[in-house]
Amino acid sequence: MVMTAAALELCRALVRCRSVTPEDGGALGVLDAALKQAGFATHRIIFSNPGTPDIDNLYARFGASTPFLVFAGHTDVVPVGDATKWRFDPFAATVADGAIFGRGTADMKSGVAAFAAAAIDYVAHHGSDRGSIGFLITGDEEGPAINGTEKLLRWAYGKGEHFDHCIVGEPTSFEGLGDTIKIGRRGSLNGALIVEGRQGHAAYPERADNPIPKLMRLLGALTAAPLDSGTPQFEPSNLEIVSVDVGNPAFNVIPAEARARLNVRFNDLWTSETLAAALRGRLDSVGVNFTLNFEACNAVTFLTKPDAFTRLVANAVERKTGRRPALSTSGGTSDARFIRAYCPVLEFGLIGATSHMVDEHVAVAHIELLTEIYAAILEDYFR
Numbered sequence: 001m002v003m004t005a006a007a008l009e010l011c012r013a014l015v016r017c018r019s020v021t022p023e024d025g026g027a028l029g030v031l032d033a034a035l036k037q038a039g040f041a042t043h044r045i046i047f048s049n050p051g052t053p054d055i056d057n058l059y060a061r062f063g064a065s066t067p068f069l070v071f072a073g074h075t076d077v078v079p080v081g082d083a084t085k086w087r088f089d090p091f092a093a094t095v096a097d098g099a100i101f102g103r104g105t106a107d108m109k110s111g112v113a114a115f116a117a118a119a120i121d122y123v124a125h126h127g128s129d130r131g132s133i134g135f136l137i138t139g140d141e142e143g144p145a146i147n148g149t150e151k152l153l154r155w156a157y158g159k160g161e162h163f164d165h166c167i168v169g170e171p172t173s174f175e176g177l178g179d180t181i182k183i184g185r186r187g188s189l190n191g192a193l194i195v196e197g198r199q200g201h202a203a204y205p206e207r208a209d210n211p212i213p214k215l216m217r218l219l220g221a222l223t224a225a226p227l228d229s230g231t232p233q234f235e236p237s238n239l240e241i242v243s244v245d246v247g248n249p250a251f252n253v254i255p256a257e258a259r260a261r262l263n264v265r266f267n268d269l270w271t272s273e274t275l276a277a278a279l280r281g282r283l284d285s286v287g288v289n290f291t292l293n294f295e296a297c298n299a300v301t302f303l304t305k306p307d308a309f310t311r312l313v314a315n316a317v318e319r320k321t322g323r324r325p326a327l328s329t330s331g332g333t334s335d336a337r338f339i340r341a342y343c344p345v346l347e348f349g350l351i352g353a354t355s356h357m358v359d360e361h362v363a364v365a366h367i368e369l370l371t372e373i374y375a376a377i378l379e380d381y382f383r
Contacts, residue, residue, distance in 0.1 A: 003375060004368040007117035008100070010034060011367055012093035014109040015102035019076050021143035022053035027075035027109070031116060031137060035060045038120040040135075045155055047147035055140040055147035059156055062123050063132030067164040069381050070134035071115040071374075072149065072339060074141030077104035078356050085358050099361040107355035110362045111169030111370065112137065114349075118374035122382075130382035134163065141335055145298070149335040153342055163343040165309050167377070168336045171352030172328075177366050178321035178373065182347035183310060184303035184329035185337060186234055186265045189272050191279070193218060194291040199256035211258040212246060214288045219244075219260055221282045227266070227275075233303055234267030234329050237275075265332075272297035299333040302340040309344055316376040317348065320369065348373075 010030070019025035028044065036042050040060040048054045061068075080090040080103050088094035090103040100110070119133045136156070140148030172182045195215045200208025219241055230236040243261040266275050276294050283290055304310065306327055318324045325348070339345040350370055354360045 001368075001372075003117055003121040004371045006120065007113045007367055007371040008364060010117055011100060011105070011110045011113035012095075014075060014113060015093035015100065015104055016091055017075070018091050019104070019139060020079050021076040021140065022055055024056045024075070024139050028056050028058045028137065028139060031075065031112065032058055032060075034116060034120065035135065038062070038123060040123075045152065047151045049146050052144060052146050055138065055143075057139060057148060057152045058135065058137040059152060060135040061132055061161070062119070062134075063128030065128070065131055067381070068132040068134060068162065069378070070136055070163045070166045070343075071119065071169060072136040072166055072335060072345075073108050073112045073115070073169045074138045074148070074335065075104075075109060075112060076139040076142045077107070077109070078142050081358060087359050090360075095364065098365065099363050100367070101359060101361040103360055105354075105360050105362040106171050106350060106352050107360075108170055108349060110367050111171065111349040114367055114371040115167070115169050115374045118371050118378060121375060122378045126382070133378070134161070136166075136339070138335065145335065150338040153338055157342065165381075166336075166339050166343050166345040167313070168334060168339065168345060168347040169349045170334050170347045171350045171355055172347050173349065173351040175351075176321070176323060177351055177369055178317040178323050178325055180328050181310065181314060181317070181325045182329065182331065182334075182336070183306065183327045184233065185299070185301070185331065185333055186237070186267050186329065187270070187272065187297065187301040188299035188333050189264045189266060189275055189297050190295040191262050191264070191276075192293045193260045193262065193283075194293070195258045195288065196291075197254070197256055197258065200254045202252045202254055205254065208254040210254045212255070214290075215244070215258040215260060217286050218283050218288055218290055221286050222262065222279065227264070227278070228269050231267055231269060234301070237264060237266040237270060239264045266301060268301045268303065270301070272300065299337050302337060303329065304340065304344050304346055307344070310346060312380050313346060313348060313377055316380055317373055320373045320376055
């Protein structure tokens with residue numbers, strides 16, 4: 001099909017752009033040109049913030065009426081690591097063994113190419129008489145996410161753009177394409193735990209105050225019992241200790257301070273405030289002086305309740321793949337956490353097994369099938 005061939009070509013063009021966050025590498029220009037040629041009104045907006053890189057973003061719309069379905073995603077990618085360990089140049093978009101290899105193929109340039117090709121094909125056949133199709137594409141999803149989707153949404157809303165529904169093209173499938181749709185995500189809270197001691201000689205511990213055993217007791221209290229058992233919509237919350245540091249290169253010195261960093265993925269039993277209070281309560285029970293600092297929480301728990309929209313997407317997926325997708329809230333954060341404040345949002349895309357890995361790749365047949373699924377969703381949505 002012409003549509004799927006266009007998706008493959010667009011995917012390869014995007015992968016060839018070295019868009020490692022915060023660099024755009026020309027990726028948004030490639031997508032901008034394709035959408036503009038198809039009749040979309042496009043806008044390139046650069047957002048800035050002190051202490052962070054400027055980020056290029058793309059907003060596009062075809063049509064002026066409702067309903068308004070918007071697709072969201074990102075063209076930035078994570079670093080390739082050691083390029084010599086890759087089978088092919090990570091930015092060559094090499095096709096081999098029925099797959100396209102390259103950084104960002106799975107997360108998520110193939111998804112962007114698929115929904116763009118499907119939308120371009122749709123407007124070529126139907127025009128704008130049935131509603132509007134839009135795109136929210138950022139270059140700051142893999143980075144700090146400060147100058148990306150959240151600001152792009154505020155910009156669009158300020159221009160009078162109001163969305164009815166949104167599909168984020170993140171790679172949500174696990175074992176087979178179409179087996180999972182994400183309808184929510186757990187929240188994420190980061191914290192730093194600090195214990196002060198008194199530096200001294202390791203041979204004279206009575207003259208020092210070692211903070212490490214105290215920190216170990218505190219960490220034990222944090223992890224001694226599960227935070228909860230989960231809810232009907234969400235997995236159990238989990239706390240992970242991701243770093244323990246004392247900054248001590250010597251064997252004969254008791255350090256003056258010990259630090260740990262932790263991340264909590266929390267479900268809808270908690271808010272960031274109630275969770276922080278519960279963690280402090282666990283630490284207070286130890287009877288050790290400590291400092292616990294939390295970062296501002298920008299990833300809250302959210303859920304798009306199953307409705308006619310989720311059924312429409314699930315029906316299109318099942319019709320094209322033969323499998324009924326599970327509605328899931330598992331996994332990490334995504335930019336859907338920002339979009340949920342503006343309209344109902346779900347995530348659906350390719351298998352993400354090779355995301356961020358060496359030799360990241362996606363099956364050509366899966367890109368073709370995903371494009372057909374997005375096309376079916378558009379037909380059903382505007383019917």
